[in-house]
Amino acid sequence: MDVDTVQLDQGSGGRATHELVEGLFVSAFRNEYLEEMNDSALVSVGPGRVAVTTDSYVVDPIVFPGGNIGSLAVHGTINDLAMRGATPLYLTAGFIIEEGLSLETLRMIVLSMAEAAIEAGVFIVAGDTKVVHRGKADKIFINTSGIGIVPDGIDISGRNARAGDVVLINGTIGDHGMAVLCKREGLAFENEIRSDSAALNRLVHSMLEVFPGIHVLRDPTRGGVATTLNEIASQSAAGIRLFEEALPVRDDVAGACEILGLDPLYVANEGKLLACVPPDAEEPLLRVMRAHPLGRQACRIGEVVEHDAGRVFLRTRIGGHRLVDMLRGEQLPRIC
Amino acid sequence: MEYLDEYRDPEAAKSLIETLHRRSPFDRQIRLMEICGTHTVAIFRSGMRQLLPDWIRLISGPGCPVCVTASEDIDRSIWLSRQPEVIITTFGDLVRVPGSSSSLHRERSRGADVRVVYATLDALRIAEENPSKQVVFLGIGFETTAPTVAAAIRQAAAQGVDNFSVFSAHKLLPPAMRALLDSKDLNLDGFICPGHVSTIIGAAAYEEVVSRYHIPCVVTGFEPLDILHSIHLLVDMVLKREAKVINQYRRAVKWEGNLAAQRLIDEIFEPADATWRGLGMIPGSGLKIREKWSTFDAVKRFAMPVIEVKEHPGCKCGEVLRGVMTPPECGLFRKVCTPGDPKGPCMVSSEGTCGAYYRYQG
Known part of the structure; x- marks a missing residue:
């Protein structure tokens, strides 16, 4: 059956989920970590302190001039890492999708996430998708978490402003x-x-x-x-x-x-x-x-x-x- | 921004302020009231107060529609929100104003359907989209908003939207100015008259106040140069013992106002006695929906009970609205009454005097 909207069973963990994940998310975010398709991704981060952050995106409308909820979810989390002087490396993405969201919209959002990640030089290495009944979420909510590395010698914090700055x-x-x-x-x-x-x-x-x-x-x-x-x-x-x-x-x-x-x-x-x-x-x-x-x-x-x-x-x-x-x-x- | 930056020119503003300083000293203070909340906020935002000579005293008046809404009208709005199958539509600020025991904000978190709209016609659209619900628009505001509410009622009638009604608590400014002058404890020397309201009622609307009370009135725009210019004009008149209406805001306000809007108000509404927070009952200072349009009158549609009003005992919003007290003189200000947990309407509204003192003066 060909449908053009997201269905409940696409978030149930079965075959439909698998097809959505493989066909859309993995192919859009394509990288060696994600393609392993294990329960968690293994990444190396190199020397330095690890910066960790998470943020959820619920913007309404989901598409606006200059971006959409997907590009925003990538930019926002990268920026939170960058504001500590960290070099962002890896992101995860969790999706809560309202049943009935058009697949075309979802594809557009996912592709712009992929594009934003490539532009910024980060990998989306893990993800999750849930589909909820109509009315239980508003079209789509996205959570992204990120990790990055802060080189030694960098000490950036909201506590460091000094008189004269x-x-x-x-x-x-x-x-x-x-x-x-x-x-x-x-x-x-x-x-x-x-x-x-x-x-x-x-x-x-x-x-x-x-x-x-x-x-x-x-x-x-x-x-x-x-x-x-x-x-x-x-x-x-x-x-x-x-x-x-x-x-x-x-x-x-x-x-x-x-x-x-x-x-x-x-x-x-x-x-x-x-x-x-x-x-x-x-x-x-x-x-x-x-x-x-x-x-x-x-x-x-x-x-x-x-x-x-x-x-x-x-x-x-x-x-x-x-x-x-x-x-x-x-x-x-x-x-x- | 073109057309606005000219009225924010720092050099011109500084020279107007210097000229005022050169006019001093006087043997007494000159007390000017800015009636409109938008002026109060503009004065604070520009930091003008601390630059004026100390013989000029600016007093904030009752020109914030949310602030002057009587507590009983807030309570009736809350009562309406609790009725089954009712959607309340309102402009934003009203939602957080505390009534006797609740606020629309609190009712919304308890399940009431309270929606903030940007335009009255949005409320009408909500009514069309929800034919099985009663949609009530809370008509709070001065002469500025009344025409749009009148237009919505006329459109509802034309389109046969019979689940739409308006709870009219509109207020008229000139009667309130008369009430302030009658109260005698203010000793005002002049009015900085509102810009937005005057686009509707015209500068001519203040002539009666001027002739009856011999007090200068200047219709004023909202940029720093507008306000400074008006202060000069008012000081001139005070010194010459002159009293007339001057229209400083000619780029927006006509002498006779917006006649089409005035006709629209008159078609749908008629003047009625109204209770103002802080000023009490002022004859002819409100607008009620005419009998002909009464099917759109929420007061007629719902059998509203009489509600016993309880205001916070320490709240001095009434005194602040009459200009006889400044917010820091209120015992609740900053201590228990803050924008996060307001005890009175003057702290809630973005145009309220207490909110302005809190936000901009520190």
């Missing part, structure tokens, strides 16, 4: 969140806002080559730049001061935020990193970042200060100051 970012803020929101709510603007979803490991690699002493790297995903900087300020017991005029925001993102009453500082990114580095590293780092396709608009957006430990302040365009608090709850659209 400068805060760098590799480009514009709020692109991913606005791309997803506009797609979800059917909001159309003149130009389509595209997600910035991307794997940052190669950018981080080139940054560490010119300056291995980076203090902090974080990817400002949910909660945006404001929330991530608050976390850094609190972990490092330091204050952070941002400069409003330095914050890079695309015109279309700024316009959409304006209309919806949102602040780009709180909108999610999936291809951005924040770095806290000593001031003398600013120039060489910005140079190497701007030479990389994911860092062309890299710039300094703030500095770490001694006072106001645990807090983030913004110097406004007109010269005032205001607190930049952590996001609480959902950022809601205005009603008048």
Whole structure:
């Protein structure tokens, strides 16, 4: 029987599952570890400390301008590894699929995961598939876990920001969140806002080559730049001061935020990193970042200060100051 | 952004602020109220307060629709959400406002069907998609949102969507301004009048307040330069003992307002007495659905009980809304009342004064 949607028995562990796994996942992710088809993959990682991370992806809609849940699941987990200075090596992927998802959509998602993994130079070495009754999941949820290796001498952590450090970012803020929101709510603007979803490991690699002493790297995903900087300020017991005029925001993102009453500082990114580095590293780092396709608009957006430990302040365009608090709850659209 | 960056120009803003400083000193404070919550947030976001000379006092007013919604209306919304086969549709902020014993947020986690919409017509669409359910839209807002709600009712009638109704708790701003001026404990010198509301009602709507109370009003845009410009215009009038309406926000607001929207409001709604949190009952300050459209009136469709209202005993939202108290003067502020666990509406809403103090002032 030829069907074009995912059926319950394709997650039951029997022949149908086998066919789906062999025909789609293994052939898309093709690598020596996965092809062994054992209960677990055996990998070697070489010298250094092992970084481990996991994340689940439930984005709605599953396809958005600039990416889909599959590419996002690969990029996101790679970025979490890269933010410790790790070289990502292996990923696992777990799928929870709602019965009735179109096979074409699933294939497209899986292929873009494979493509994202190849681009970033990682292998997807193990996986799992479950199919649940209609309504028990929303189309598809993906969990990815990853491991990577941190070379000796690298010590990157949210606790390491020091007064005097400068805060760098590799480009514009709020692109991913606005791309997803506009797609979800059917909001159309003149130009389509595209997600910035991307794997940052190669950018981080080139940054560490010119300056291995980076203090902090974080990817400002949910909660945006404001929330991530608050976390850094609190972990490092330091204050952070941002400069409003330095914050890079695309015109279309700024316009959409304006209309919806949102602040780009709180909108999610999936291809951005924040770095806290000593001031003398600013120039060489910005140079190497701007030479990389994911860092062309890299710039300094703030500095770490001694006072106001645990807090983030913004110097406004007109010269005032205001607190930049952590996001609480959902950022809601205005009603008048 | 073109058309907006001009109104955020740092050099122009700095020179306006310097000019204000050069005008001092005065023998007394000049007390200006920004009525609208969007202005309150814009003022905080720009960090303007600490740059102004200390003889100018900006007082936040009752212009946050969620904040001024009476507790009994919140409780009635919660009661509605508990009725079987009812879907509640609402704008976002209202969901977290605490009522006497619950909130729509809490009811949703207990199984109530409460959906946040971005536009009233989305609520109508939900009604069409769920013909076996009753879909109630919570009509909270000022003159800005009322026309879209009126349009939804008219469309529901045209399309015969009979499972759609509106719980109208709309409020009108000019009557509230009169009530504030009548209360005598504010000693206001001028109003920074709302931009969005005025696009509908027009700058002309403030003429009555100006002539009756001899108080200057400036309809104001939302960028730092707009607000600074308006403060200059208000200070000028105060010093000359002049009182008139000036429309600073001419790029969006017409003198007579949006006549089509006004007609739409008038077709569906009629003015009614309304209770405001903090200000109490103000005659003619609300909008109720006209008899002709009463099949779309949730108040008529559901036999709502009288609910005894219990507000948090320490909550000073009422005083904050009248401008006689600032949030840090409230004993609950920051200690037990936070955006994560709000005790009153001014902490919940993104446009509420307490929320603005909490988020931007630290």
